[in-house]
Amino acid sequence: MTIAFYIVAGLAALVFLAAGLMKLTQPKPALVEKGLTWVEDFPSSTVKLIGAAEVLGAIGLIVPAATNVAPALSPIAATALTIVMLGAAVVHLRRKEAPGLQIGLAVLAAVAAVLGFLTVI
Template sequence: MLIAFWIVGGLVALAFLAAGLMKLVRPKAALADSGMAWTEDFAEPTVKLIGAAEVLGAIGIVLPALTGIAPILSPIAASALVLVMVGAAVVHVRRSENPTPSLVLLVLAATTAVLGFAALLG
């Protein structure tokens, strides 16, 4: 289980780190122009907050398990990212946009959480 956690968790962490950093460093208008039309419905600080949550979630998946300090936080961070993706899917459905990318990341984050909890128990 631990190897599966590291494979899936590492990929999920990289995806969320990249997405979160993009939201943090690029202005809202640039994000909207690059295909993230959903940003039009949110204030710039909210978009930055979403990006920060994604970056912290990515760090939270990897760092506790890597250091061995409070490793229970890794699957908890993945569970928190599941909630972020539920919100993303709802936003995309309300805007009549394709929610598939959000749902895929939701499933991968949930898989990471399950594998993380299983690795702790096993």
């Protein structure tokens, strides 16, 4: 089950790291061009904060479990990312957009959390 955790957490970490870095490094107009039209509803600082949360969550998924330093933080990070993605799904529903990707990522993070709580702790 530990291998399953690392596979799921690694995949989730890659996705969240890429998405978070994009939000941190790109200005709002560039994000809109890439299809992230929801950023128009939020100030730049909020978009950067979301990006930072995703990057820190991605790091938190892997580093504590891999280094065995406070490994309980890995499933906690996965739980936090699940909450972030559920919030993203709500934003997309309010904008009358399909939240399929956000729900999928929430499920991926939730699976990482469950596997983490079962194996890492």
